Amino acid sequence: MPERRVALVGAALSDCGSVPEKTALQLMHQSSVRALADAGLSKSDIDGLGAHGLTLAPIEIGESLGLQPAWFDGTNVGGSSWEVQAQHAAAAIAAGEIDVALLTYGSTARSDAKRQARAAATAVNRGGPLAFELPYGHTVISKYAMVARRHMHEYGTTVEQLAEIAVAAHEWAQLNPDAFDRRKVTIDDVASARMIAEPFTALHCCLRTDGGGAIVLAAEDRARELDVEPVWILGAAHRGSHVNMASWRDMTESPCVYSGATAFRRAGVEPADIDVALLYDSFTSTLLLTLEGLGFCARGEGGPFVASGAIAPGGSLPVNPDGGGLAACHPGMRGMFLLVEAVRQLRGEAGDRQVKDARLACVNATGGFFSAVSTMVLGVD
Numbered sequence: 001m002p003e004r005r006v007a008l009v010g011a012a013l014s015d016c017g018s019v020p021e022k023t024a025l026q027l028m029h030q031s032s033v034r035a036l037a038d039a040g041l042s043k044s045d046i047d048g049l050g051a052h053g054l055t056l057a058p059i060e061i062g063e064s065l066g067l068q069p070a071w072f073d074g075t076n077v078g079g080s081s082w083e084v085q086a087q088h089a090a091a092a093i094a095a096g097e098i099d100v101a102l103l104t105y106g107s108t109a110r111s112d113a114k115r116q117a118r119a120a121a122t123a124v125n126r127g128g129p130l131a132f133e134l135p136y137g138h139t140v141i142s143k144y145a146m147v148a149r150r151h152m153h154e155y156g157t158t159v160e161q162l163a164e165i166a167v168a169a170h171e172w173a174q175l176n177p178d179a180f181d182r183r184k185v186t187i188d189d190v191a192s193a194r195m196i197a198e199p200f201t202a203l204h205c206c207l208r209t210d211g212g213g214a215i216v217l218a219a220e221d222r223a224r225e226l227d228v229e230p231v232w233i234l235g236a237a238h239r240g241s242h243v244n245m246a247s248w249r250d251m252t253e254s255p256c257v258y259s260g261a262t263a264f265r266r267a268g269v270e271p272a273d274i275d276v277a278l279l280y281d282s283f284t285s286t287l288l289l290t291l292e293g294l295g296f297c298a299r300g301e302g303g304p305f306v307a308s309g310a311i312a313p314g315g316s317l318p319v320n321p322d323g324g325g326l327a328a329c330h331p332g333m334r335g336m337f338l339l340v341e342a343v344r345q346l347r348g349e350a351g352d353r354q355v356k357d358a359r360l361a362c363v364n365a366t367g368g369f370f371s372a373v374s375t376m377v378l379g380v381d
Helices: 024-039 057-065 081-094 109-114 140-155 159-173 187-192 220-225 256-267 284-293 302-307 335-347
Strands: 006-013 048-052 071-073 100-107 195-197 211-219 231-240 276-279 360-367 372-379
Touching: 006 024, 006 081, 006 220, 006 335, 024 057, 024 100, 024 211, 048 057, 048 081, 057 071, 071 081, 081 100, 081 211, 081 231, 081 335, 081 360, 081 372, 100 335, 140 159, 140 195, 140 284, 140 302, 159 187, 159 284, 159 302, 211 220, 211 335, 231 256, 231 335, 256 284, 256 360, 256 372, 276 284, 276 335, 284 302, 284 360, 335 360, 335 372
Parallel strands: 048 071, 048 100, 276 360
Antiparallel strands: 006 211, 006 231, 100 211, 231 372, 360 372
């Protein structure tokens, strides 16, 4: 049997921002119901479930929805989990194992922090590889700050150029009524914000919010029956790299160099063909290395590229029109939100932030500390 084309046919977010009255499961449930409604499907149409964020996430959300899935996936590789799960689901659909899959996520990271309910990392106690770094105070933020410093050393990138990424994110957020931080931000604002991990001030770092999202994938024959424009998965790939920073071969090269090249090849397109990019921006250095790794600019030229206004509204490469993790929403793992925004952009449903004539999108999510990345190329007919 020939493999079937697969499309994203539904996408939705839960309530986002500060949602102390809901649990992570409730946010998953809410976004799932909304995504199914967006697709024009019912719960009985779902035969595959993917989720992360709970102990038995796909089974727990299945129980919440009244489903017993024939296929499920609980892959956890950090922020890129949903792009990886989407590739797994697409493979199952293409092979005829299932017809329709729902992937969902929910997190109350902001509310948990305010309640002081989030547990400290336990890698040291369980003897994992991070035990070689955590005892010395090497936090997540300091890892990404180290990446920024190395790029500055190798290529002359300036902290002001990195700040341009935060400025652009907030410019986009001003066009998104649902963005959490819609302030106008300047380079001086970024520089004068509270220092977190040199050279990063708070505005170089992602938000901490609550929120969830869900997408629905379907086989071509099912997608064509629905009253929505299918967003086709044209090419996808992922790549693993490291956990300890000492095991990273080159701290200025994201593994998306490899996943991106494969995804573009499978889609039969080039970076120059992309109309809108949804790229993980946990920190400004995350986005900088991703732009270079995917080939949107040459290696070492990310600083001048973002300083030119290329990724801001009106630029040559619109990046994260919702405001991204730096300004819109970031509940801990943001890969799901990239997919939802990609669907909205390609359908032309993004309101004031809509990228004109967007027909081809690149989604790239980063998990861990550039540990696991996943790239997807999506398009509409």
